[in-house]
Amino acid sequence: MTTTAPAPPRQTRMDWARKNLFRSWWSGLITVILVPLIVYLAYLSLRFFFVTGQWDAVRVNLTLFMQGTFPRDEQWRLISQIMIFALAFGIGLGTNSAASQDRAEDAGLDYERGSIAGTLARMWSLVAFISLLLFFASTDDLGNFINPFLVVGGGLVMAAIGYQAHRFPRRIRRVGWLLTATFLVLGFQVVSGFDAGGWLPLSIIFGGAVYGAVPVDRFDSAWLRFALRLVAIAVVVLIVQAVYRAVDSPGIGWDKWSGLHLTLMVSAIAIVLAFPLGLLLALARRSTLPALRMMATVYIEVIRGVPLITLLFMGQFILGFLLPQGTVLSAITRAIAVMTLFSAAYIAEIVRGGLQALDKGQNEAGQALGMAPPPIMRRIILPQALTAVIPAMVGQFISLFKDSSLLSIIAILEFLGVRKIIHAQPDFRSVAFAETLVFVAIGYWAFAFAMSRESQRLERRLRVTR
């Protein structure tokens, strides 16, 4: 006779409440106090959102919040940018998922590809924010020549198309990453313009791709291989340059950007520019050369000891003095420069953390193989250290994204600063301060929350693959 375990008692709602709300008299007391408080707060906020709030200030000015004073005739550039970024996002997502699948196959594990619905569910805060935008947009004629629903739908379709990159065969996996980077640059330049001076980013991307792709292994001489690679890069750069010179169509420079567009762009530009600088600073701080180490340490500690707003003020008041007479930089350029120099110090500390966390044996293994220090750094240390600090870098990006709100203090009209225009309008001169502010807060919150969730997920996955 086999004894069967008694079936666990079915947990009713009462049981759940007894366990989680009224476990002890103390816990019960807190519950009894908290419930009316929460109900009251919920009542207050619901009344604010649905009854007393004057949301016209947001609804009428939705375009202003999104693109600020960006020339309305050139709005197609922003729409195209959304489409191209959505495509790049989709390609990146697809390639990443395929790369994970490759790794799982190598390890002999099952792999279940995440669905698009799953991705959207993970970023529910962004979905909610965009739905809010669409809700506002649907209740008013905004003077847009393109329906916002079409924009969002188009973006989803582009992302879905890009996601098909996961079907690429494995040996051209890198092409997926290359396409992602290329479309990110193209999406940026569809707004800023394909003028003759804009050749650099694509040259770096294609040059880097070519550097790894040139078939040089059959040559024994290091000099010859180096020369061949150099020639290949030069050819690529010349081609890119020629194309840009042929197209040469100016766009709208960042001096004229504003609104949420500027907020997102400024943080992205600053973090991208700050990364190489921060990497160099981190290496310098870890270097065995005392002079380098000292200079890097002083820079990092001074920047980290001073608030960003002070540096931004210095950028506004002093940067002009530090450059030769006649150099004119726009307020946004100066702000971007300051934010880049600022984040470089923080990125340096993050990277340094990654370098320190790495086992010494990695370095010694490279030396045992007879590798020179630079290849050890480039092929062994950095790939591992940088992968380990990805979550922290996302965290730094979130904090930079939040810090970009400080630009409103130096009279730049980013997402928060746009409120100044709105409350200068006769209709909203001294009303609806709270409504516009709450809307801005929701916007920041949606992006930051989605990113922080994503970074937590990355952190878990990186820990698992260890």
Place this chain on the structure above:
Amino acid sequence: MTTETQEPQRREVARPPFYRDVRVIRVVGQILAVVAVVGIGFWLTRNLFSNMNRLGISTSFNFLFGPTNTAIPFCDNCWVIPYQFRFDPRSPVWQMVLVGVKNTFLAAFFGIILASVMGLLVGISRLSENWLVARLATVYVEFFRNIPPLVIIIFFGAAVFTAGPFPILSESWEINFPATDNNLLIINNDKWGIPGFTSTGSLVVFWAILIIGVVVAAYVWRRRTKFFEQTGQPHHRVLWFTGVVLASLVLAYFVTGQPFDMSWPVISENRRRIDGGFIVNWGFMSIAGALGLYTASHIGEIIRGSILAVPNGQSEAANAVALSASQRYRYVVLPQATRIALPPTINQYLNLVKNTSLGTAVAYAEITSLTKTSVGNGRPAFQSFIIVMAVYLVFSLTISLVLNLVNRRMQLVSR
């Protein structure tokens, strides 16, 4: 006969060409780096001085001794040194700097207290067995840490004070001290008054005696600690410390001839300002409140992580010796969690100090916003901001120095 081959006396070490010799590379690389940095620095400085000379801007720090010529906005208690001398528009610029430093310090100090208390509460609540409490704490954390502090500060200023539930100054709520006519608290949407002190004479001797008292108290603290370590008797050092400080306070008060009077806040007859007492304005409350709540969300997460990082066996051991839940936290879990939490918390405190520079959004007269105003009034920007940077560096370095010392002691205790 065998011919002996000539062995070389010394084995020649094949030296690499100089451009691959590590020793050469190290020296040359450093020299190049230093030359590059110094060169850039020199170029910037030369530009700076030539530009300033061209525009006729002074490059000296003499402006510090000229008059400020600006009233500090919302400056009710602009004491430079408490009860010694007061700031007014004719005061020299260096006194304005002192006012700014003092206000930055005040906002940071009270912000840190609020953030620590609130952060501890939130961090523990997130691990509560009560579902509602844990959920509420989670919502709090996810809400506050994903919104820019500047937005929270402006919201505090606008939604709580300028457009909030409180009455205007002339219709302030006055809460009396029980059974008297003295106001314990005056509340309105601009500034709040609480009881304070006024001085009736010089305070130099008073402060001197008090400082000596604190030093003596610190000495007594150490003696009690040693006593505890040698005899194992209870040390009661907090009690001793407080006693000595209180005694020196009383001594100083009577020796210097009772230099303080209680000062109760009153609304002036024209009902436009608050006289007497200690007055805090809405800028201060917005900054300290908003930054406290914002930083609390970060500290809460740190506390939660640290509590989770304390091995489970510690809690189980505490349960095994029948400690109550609160005793378990107080004597077993929290002391160990604090040790883990301290370094990241120091970082949050530093962030809070730096974030007080957002005071300019709510017209709070801290160092950055005062300097911004004074630069707008034609003081030289470069020197002014050098001073501001130095102030923040001193703040940051002091905090990290003090807390790192504390940290080192705590870490040493563990082994």
